[in-house]
Amino acid sequence: GAVVSQHPSRVICKSGTSVKIECRSLDFQATTMFWYRQFPKQSLMLMATSNEGSKATYEQGVEKDKFLINHASLTLSTLTVTSAHPEDSSFYICSASSPIQETQYFGPGTRLLVL
């Protein structure tokens, strides 16, 4: 299957700082990438959908100015958590798909801890 990577795998930051998470599709061109958030013992909640070269579409309740998403190339999308607060601590997962894939391929996730 297709491979999606995320970097970093875990990050600890101070409250008020910004954190950037990268999502890469390693062996296919991802026209669409998705960003999810997973709280402990809960399901994945879709935050936003990004298509290469266009603005991301955010789900209801997700602050677009806080969670900046960039999908500048067919193999890379970034999520920047701006002015992070402890309540932003979570597991962030990206996935990637393309017209020839019949499903999304998921990255391993990034655990963010904001102190």
Place this chain on the structure above:
Amino acid sequence: AQSVSQHNHHVILSEAASLELGCNYSYGGTVNLFWYVQYPGQHLQLLLKYFSGDPLVKGIKGFEAEFIKSKFSFNLRKPSVQWSDTAEYFCAVSNYNTDKLIFGTGTRLQVFP
């Protein structure tokens, strides 16, 4: 709005026992259905999917799922589980014409030797 329910939050089985995990969704239109598995410390992987055709879908590692449209269900089954099946299992749904996935809350399966 679409939603997905997984009623079994935590299932504990002995090896060789049969498994059935429930998944129900709410949506009146045509849907695509998925089961994903997340082994400890690993990323989500696709187990199987249903788009159309035969409602009994076979996936990897001996898993299968049956789409019953009248019941809005897509239950996952395996006749004989193994210790290596210990993982979190997620059911997911998307509209037939979009990629956007709605996930259930997941079922944690523990299999003891």
